[in-house]
Amino acid sequence: MFTGIVQALGRVRSVHAQAQDRDLVVQCPTVILEKLSLGASIALDGVCQTVTALDADTFRVHAIAETLRVTTLGRVSEGDRLNLEPALGAGDPLGGHFVQGHVDGTVTLQGKSARGDSIAYSFRGPEDLVRQLVPKGSITLDGVSLTVGPDLGQTSFEVFLIPHTLQVTTLGDREVGDQINVETDVLGKYILRYLSGREQAGTLSAEALHRAGFGDEGGRE
Incomplete structure (x- = not known):
């Protein structure tokens, strides 16, 4: 769960093709890395992704083919900037609105x-x-x-x-x-x-009425 309040900007350091998927390595400020751990959720330009690796100044996510098809993550390239928001934690302020990270x-x-x-x-x-x-x-x-x-x-x-x-x-x-x-x-x-x-x-149709018994021979009284 997120709130739509961007906490920092990241920059795509590298993109790695994985069959039909992609791994993205994103460089980001320490304030973001301190909130991440392996398996944590983070929104990249509004797309909820799972952190699969961390190092001193980057994290990695694995974007599947469906995510690449529906969102702009399929078009990002090295050097592009991304809006970053770690998942909402207990007690964190809800500054925006309820955001799932499931891009439509x-x-x-x-x-x-x-x-x-x-x-x-x-x-x-x-x-x-x-x-x-x-x-x-x-x-x-x-x-x-x-x-x-x-x-x-x-x-x-x-x-x-x-x-x-x-x-x-x-x-x-x-x-x-x-x-x-x-x-x-x-x-x-x-x-x-x-x-x-x-x-x-609430929609009525001849078929629905027939299933309910209306229209049978002799009708109903």
Whole structure:
């Protein structure tokens, strides 16, 4: 479990192909390494990974083929910067929102525009993903907890980034056309799933009525 509050930036030191998978070796500050151990979870640009090796200034993770397909970890290369957040510990402050590190997919940065001291980033993504968003709801982009802006369409949405966020995360480096990892609010997913089940359960059809005995010869009284 994470909160979407990036604690440091790491840099990819090396990438090692492992059949269809990849091992990533990431250099990071001591403040991150002190919180890690073998088998610990850490979010890389919002993607939950397991630490498989540690040394003086790096850690290693093993990203499987499905992770590489769904997230941007399949495209990172040596020298790239990554947002880092170790797993939430007991008693740690919940500064953002509940983040699982289970990325739903990627969205495309469509535009950037100044809004006072902030910058509005507009994105386009799959309709089934964007429909999980609500204005002023929570969203995780490349591991950063953000608030969905009011301009929400069927396949588009926006967020507002303050100067601090642009400075301490990789979102300040992103350019139009870049792909960004996105994880929608897990609470919203459960609500959608629940409502979808109720709709299906409440749908009447000729077949369902027939199974219930309606429409049989002689009918029912």
